[in-house]
Amino acid sequence: MKVVVAHNRYREAIPSGENVIVDTEIAQLTAAGVEVLPFQRASDSIGDLPLTEKALLPLSPIYGRSAQRDLGELLSRERPDVFHLHNPYPLLSPWVVKTAHKHGVPVVQTVHNYRQVCSSGLYFRDGHNCFDCRGKALGWPAIQHKCYRGSTAQSALMATTLAVHRPTWKSVDRYIALTDRIAAHLTEYGIPDDRIVVKPNGLPDPGEPAPLGTGFLYAARLSPEKGLDLLLNAWRRHPDSSIGHLRIAGDGELRPLAEQAAAERADVTYLGALDRAGMTAARTAAAVVVAVPTWNDVLPTVILEAMSAGRPVLGTDVGGIPYLLGLDSPATAAGWAVPPDAAALAAALPIAAAEAARYAPAARDRYLRAFHPDVLTARLIDIYTGLQANSHPAPR
Known part of the structure; x- marks a missing residue:
């Protein structure tokens, strides 16, 4: 073939x-x-x-x-x-x-992603989920809000492209x-x-997982829809060092938030942007991987990587995350998912820290059964x- x-x-x-x-x-x-x-x-x-x-x-x-x-x-x-x-x-x-x-x-x-309809592909703008272009022959809201690369002209071009190619997509x-x-x-x-x-x-099988590490790892592009602000809001609701350590990996426009949190608290470390080897080391050092987007994230690769390494995931119940974690079968779920709300996430953090070792084998098994x-x-x-x-x- x-x-x-x-x-x-x-x-x-x-x-x-x-x-x-x-x-x-x-x-x-x-x-x-x-x-x-x-x-x-x-x-x-x-x-x-x-x-x-x-x-x-x-x-x-x-x-x-x-x-x-x-x-x-x-x-x-x-x-x-x-x-x-x-x-x-x-x-x-x-x-x-x-x-x-x-x-x-x-x-x-x-x-x-959702780019058959949405010019940004995210169904997300200005800090909230957005479906304004659904059902429209031309995505005027995308042009109005400069949804593609922050540009009116480029947003107009993308909205026009989506309109022109509607028959193309329906021929796939x-x-x-x-x-x-x-x-x-x-x-x-x-x-x-x-x-x-x-x-x-x-993802390729990295082999048998290393012994579980400690604390939490957040690894993502540091942009608003990936939920860093949500996570830090939830984290600050706990006294310093009371629920373990949080390591943040990645770069982007919200980098100052990560740097500020690391400067303010002894239980937060900002690792910066990591290469593949650095990410593997950071994941190995953690007990739980955190993936808390506020948009309908389709299939975050960081979750697949976590499960393949036998690390359970604390996520938000948006997009494809409940599916990834197998939450329809709680007895074999690879982690936890909560609404993208700071109070709900704050309540889930100590639970994840306490139960990480119990969920780790299920995370690896979920990867082997569904994503190998x-x-x-x-x-x-x-x-x-x-x-x-x-x-x-x-x-x-």
Whole structure:
């Protein structure tokens, strides 16, 4: 089987779980004997583009001329069985779906966010969940609130792109929804249920977990929707050093909050931005990983990493987090989830600290049963095989 995996890589300076997942999936498919043809563009390359391509860059989300040319050549030369798309923005464009179909190649897309409808992809703005663009032919609220990169012009372009490509998205042959929440989002968008498959991301098995560490680890991009302010508000409701130690890893616009908390309290340490080895060491040193986004986070990679390392997770009950932790089966759940409320989180912190050792084996078991690459790669190949059979072709 021969598969093109297409992805517009996010900037390397901003940690991206999506980049990690795509790289991991390519490695897993290759190990399973699938011939993978990566077709990728990187947002980091924008500064090095020729002047002619830079001039056309504002239109790339709609069309992406050079990407269509290069993809067409690849498809003609290699004649793949399946085209698998992840993120198309800004350099690939959803037009790659049309290009693949033009060459007779069925398309599957893994949906990592809500960008079929929402210009930012988050359903989140100004510190709260937002669904103002749902059901609208053109997302005027996104333009009004500068939802894409804080720019009216870029938000107008993205809203226009989403409107133009609504028929394109509805022609995708099979959607992979990472969680049940994403499946519901696609159904509401108008995708038939028989073209949606729920399959989460997975991560390589790091091996048997190290002995449980102590305290809590929060590791995320330090931006408002990731919940750092919520966590610190909850943490400050406990006397200094009364419930263990909190380590914060990451960087972003809320870095001053992390630095201030570390300066004020003996039980908070700010680790800064960490590379992969540093993250592994920080996770090993912890007993509980904290993931407390306030937006409907689809599938936080930090939770998968925690469970694979046998670390239970204290999360918020938003997005895909209850699904990830297996909270529908409390006896085997991999952690706890509470409303994104400071009082509820403050009450849960000492419980998580006291029960971490009891939940650690369940966290590792949840990873092995639901997110191990052997399980998920087999499911992905089954999806590809079903597309090859073309049993449910999407309308062109």
